[in-house]
Amino acid sequence: MEQANVNPDIGSILDEQKLKNIVYPARLFRARLNEEFQRSNRTRKPFLFIKIYAHQFDILGWSRPNEIINKTWKISVLTMFSHLRFIDVLGYLPDSNGLGIILLNSDLTKLENIRKDMLHRLNDAGLIQALRHSPKKPIFKAYLYSALQEKENQEMSSRIDEFNSMGGSFFSLSRLTMSEIWQHPNKIRYRHFIKRTFDLVGASCGILLLSPLLLFCALAVKVSDPKGPIIFKQTRVGKNGKEFTMYKFRSMYIDAEERKKELMALNETGGKTFKMKNDPRIYPFGRVLRKFSLDELPQLFNIIQGSMSIVGPRPPLPSEVAEYEPWHQVRLSVTPGLTCIWQVSGRSNIPFEGQMRLDNNYIRRDGKIADDIKLILKTFKVVFKGDGAY
Structure with missing residues (x-):
């Protein structure tokens, strides 16, 4: 040929x-x-x-x-x-x-x-x-x-x-990396530009509209557990394995990472991520933050920075990525996001392997903004109900 x-x-x-x-x-x-x-x-x-x-x-x-x-x-x-x-x-x-x-x-x-x-x-x-x-x-x-x-x-x-x-x-x-293998629609210049513009406008509007809620959550975190910082900063893995600092409202006591090793045997996801419904490291108001995903709101600033998107696979921890099988790494081929398919399909109730498959299904889509908007609307409904969050 x-x-x-x-x-x-x-x-x-x-x-x-x-x-x-x-x-x-x-x-x-x-x-x-x-x-x-x-x-x-x-x-x-x-x-x-x-x-x-x-x-x-x-x-x-x-x-x-x-x-x-x-x-x-x-x-x-x-x-x-x-x-x-x-x-x-x-x-x-x-x-x-x-x-x-x-x-x-x-x-x-x-x-x-x-x-x-x-x-x-x-x-x-x-x-x-x-x-x-x-x-x-x-x-x-x-x-x-x-x-x-x-x-x-x-x-x-x-x-x-x-x-x-x-x-x-x-x-x-x-x-x-997966970006060399797949011609994902978001690599097409105009679609990438549209998605990035959508992220910037959406995150900026979200910060402005939710500023009273952001201030309330910040004050409530400080009052509930004054010993620790308001914002929890954590290293996460983004697109093509590049690490970045992700922001959250702190929902756990300050010694949470040290106590994690003692609780690993109680992991309820059956995979690389660690989740348990009655995690003793979470202080009382932290459970409210997690139930309604309010602890994730500071990630709007990550979106402004460009390290995250509104819709995309959730960014994993480096320790989780170290245990990934080859097909799990596909989810690292796109910019991570606030919400994705598995967040609106059962959240933490979905086992690890199921989360990976749902994320990969999102990546294989054609990348239409209309589909992202549908996922965002479903997210509001799921967050309001608070099901599957812990």
Whole structure:
């Protein structure tokens, strides 16, 4: 298959190489990437996703390409192609400026071997000196998906950092995030702009309209338990695993975190999150805050900051994310929110696995603002009834 408007340098090297692999058009290549992600989650076998760009041929890369630079780039790309197997997947990237490669059942060791082979071939051709003329952007952007629990992924970070420190100008390596796999509607510029505008307007109006309630809750927290702060600040995990500080009205005694370890055996969610109906760490007025979700109101300021959205999966704790299975990590591909599907479908009465599936269902939707508005209206009804909150 041919791709219209492909970068001519990419096209010429494909014609010259006469690859046996099918070169998928961009749309089908993205579909194959999604399939391999699903397969990897089932088999627990890792894969590498590599983007190849021709940066040295434009003003964003090597500003003055010459014959040595061109040969260096060509040998590097042909070396990458030489490691392709029949089962591997090759396709065009959406911007038509490069190619994508999916190396199946491959890990960091495979990528290190490719890099060593590349350096040997450049050295044999007497082109190592071309490495001194560094491109401003890497030719190869590599992403590793391990299909492991998140805590095992985090342990791999040091190896990734070590690889990047030795990668020179040609490679950059990072963990594969869901935003590279799915073309979620919120990534489409105008929809992202509409959703962000909706969040800013909605949160701003909410702060203005609810300011008397916010002030009352703040005073009530201070009177109920004067020893601790009014606002509880907690580190949560946002989009693509980026951590941020989330704000809540404090609903627990100040020693709540220390006492949590003693209560873990009483966890009622059956999963990574911790919830119990009669949590002794919650002071009396804190139960009122939680029953009607008033403790969440300060997160309107998180929405203004951009770390949260009005509608989206609830932001998890880092300790919870560390225990995530690969398919759980899908919920980290979008901006977390105040409310989502499981908040209007039973709240804390829904077990952990059910929460994950409902969040993933939201992410797979088409991202229409009208659907978000329906969820917000359902949230008001659920919060007023106070069912499932503890």
